Amino acid sequence: MTPVLACDSVRKVFHGNVVLDDVSLTVDEGEAVVLIGASGSGKSTLLRCVNLLETVDDGTIHLDGRDITDPRVNADEVRRNIGVVFQSYNLFPHLTVLDNITLALRRVHKRRRRDAEQHARRVLDQVGLADRAGAYPDRLSGGQQQRVAIARALASYPRLLLLDEVTSALDPELVGEVLALVHELKGMGITMVIATHEMGFAREVADRVCFLDAGRILESGPPAELFDAPREERTRRFLARVSARG
Template structure:
């Protein structure tokens, strides 16, 4: 077996007296889509923020390829360049056009020449169905378009792994499908994705593996079909019965 692209061992995170993550072990292989499911407060978002080094890890290790991201000697900014993250809120800069939002990190952080960065941004926008929105400002876009622009921004630095944190939760129901279609296309293109989602239908069809989190612990993980149609843990069964309204 080859080493997973992303390997998490014994991950622990605490905020004050509240223990949010308790000894998380998780592997994500290259080109794999892994979906994190679980109720509010289960630790999904915190796990993603720890992987992206936005939150300090209290204990445990995170490896990306051959690099330990949790090594205190590591330059956080250099490590973060290898990871793309998209949040529930689009977090686009309102004073910048779509193309300028997308090219900001490549130009300022990666020192990519403006022309080269803009050419790649336009390729991404074409791929995501936003060719005609390059010069628009975020407030001229629908929620689904803004989220697709945020995904393009995450892709612009050509990350090794993409993190998606409930990226459809702030969207109107009719816009959810267009964003999930983008994620399904990224899977077909072979990107490595770790995503928190409450869209069980999408997880069933697109995820290679599903992890159910509860109280900061991965209670159950396995193939999408196994976890979502034949869960072995009582907590998983209760959660799915609630969200699927069985």
């Protein structure tokens, strides 16, 4: 079976600094792959390369078997099949929750307003915010805003959902509600790549965890294997430091 995502020997360099170094990764249908590692290890850059916000310097990225790093590829067309949620919510403050979600449906996917709004309301119900459709972002908590951002990403039925540190900007008491939602998405079979600093969440939701260090995937495996019996000394030091901090 063709994986939904296949990164092969991906390399990315910024101003002479190697940020991604020979990264290879596959993600199968319905799989949740979690990226962990220290800040600057390359997690966010890898997600940005997958969504074609950055161009790779070497290697290839395939989405459903199609080489999306081919320079002839229409990047906007590719992005219609990839949902992305960043740590900052990136909601339009002058639009209601409903309009934030329907904007891309109407402008990019050319859906009629009535159809787009009906669909958006169903997605809002999924994320527990059906009653907030008419609210503006500044009337929502941080956790609610992040759930709206996730709903917006889900509304286009993406083949792949990328979540980049979606709890980093939240107050600690709001983290749980967003992580619970991501756990529900996992249960729905949505294919996801998740970058996170939340080790407990990674252990619970991941089918596979990848530890990145200095732009390389140093090791990967099922959560119980990587967290309880890491092979690499660098992984053990990282996990010990995170555990001590928590």
